[in-house]
Amino acid sequence: ELKVEQNPLFLSMQEGKNYTIYCNYSTTSDRLYWYRQDPGKSLESLFVLLSNGAVKQEGRLMASLDTKARLSTLHITAAVHDLSATYFCAVEKGGSEKLVFGKGMKLTVNP
């Protein structure tokens, strides 16, 4: 059974600081996704990582994928309050298109 674990699950950080969050998964997978969810809202796609060594950056967020370690990281650079949200990673189960999600990481960026 494919399992996806995120850590930490809660993070409070100050504006201007850097931090890395982690997403581990248990079995071989084709693709890894990062989503953002604001309270009461739906999921917004951030990144799709397709292959080992993939790195994508958008603004203050950078995501990477190591398929051998079954690990993805989401690095936050110089955090700002607007990044406060819950971040989910999801893994596409091999042979199907369905996504298996982690529990999410609730990020609070304090001024």
Next chain:
Amino acid sequence: GAGVSQSPRYKVAKRGQDVALRCDPISGHVSLFWYQQALGQGPEFLTYFQNEAQLDKSGLPSDRFFAERPEGSVSTLKIQRTQQEDSAVYLCATRGGHSYEQYFGPGTRLTVT
């Protein structure tokens, strides 16, 4: 173009009532997914369609849950004899073309009292 839309956005049902939740996909998107998101949790897969064919329904929690997509476009998730544990946000997502991304709708928040 328009994104994925879902209706109703909020639904309150008394225990035992039947409900029907609708998903309008992005035009032309072949794949359509339903997920259930409990409060404070990540979404969990329910079922998946490719055009009108339901290819995977392994996530449906019981036979009270039924989904259809008869013409390969709009989909309906039906829950019969609702129970309190069915209270959740039901998310629809679609994928199409050459993109791997799943685009999520705003969700329907179901509260069973």
